[in-house]
Amino acid sequence: MAQRATQKPACPMARGPCLLPWTTSDGRPCYLSTDGQGYLTGLADSIESVQLSMGDDLLTYARDTIAPDAKNLSATEYRWLARRLTEALSDALRIADSRGPRLPEPEEVAEDA
Template sequence: MSEELRLLPWPGPNGQRAYLSTEDPTGFLSRLADDLETAQLNTGADVLAHALQMLDDPRASSGELRYAVRRLGECLSDALRVAESRGGRLPDPEEDSPAEASA
């Protein structure tokens, strides 16, 4: 098994992207990253549901709506990072598919 770099769902010490280099996808840090990704996606779903309720409430103030949009932006950023990280760990379909027979 080759060693892969995994984009982690938290930033490095100076806010830069953080990566994990491991051959063990079940190691402690890999499981911690999996758990945090799941929590981030669940939080995004919760924030989205709350924001949609706020949009239906004519009494919601512009400040409340701006706050909801900020949180939605954070959740979208987290979700995009999760998608990038998980997408980077998918097998290459061209490597896994059988070679096409020549005609």
């Protein structure tokens, strides 16, 4: 699943600044003005790929954890899992926010086909 989501680069021929998958030290978003190429664009693509892959692995772990025959975890372990799932969801939403505005309009897709 993570590989399918990362086939498009994070900043392809961006229409305006591209939201990067990291924040400043005080938590504010970082943006890049780019033509879709370059070192920072490649780094952003790589980080997004890692984030989605880690989220996919974490989701598999969470599903195994809540399976009917799974052993019960301690409150600390469930809290750890909830924190990691929250981080993974936050990463996925940031990637969606970054890529969503750059999706082609439906008529653009029809013309390309």
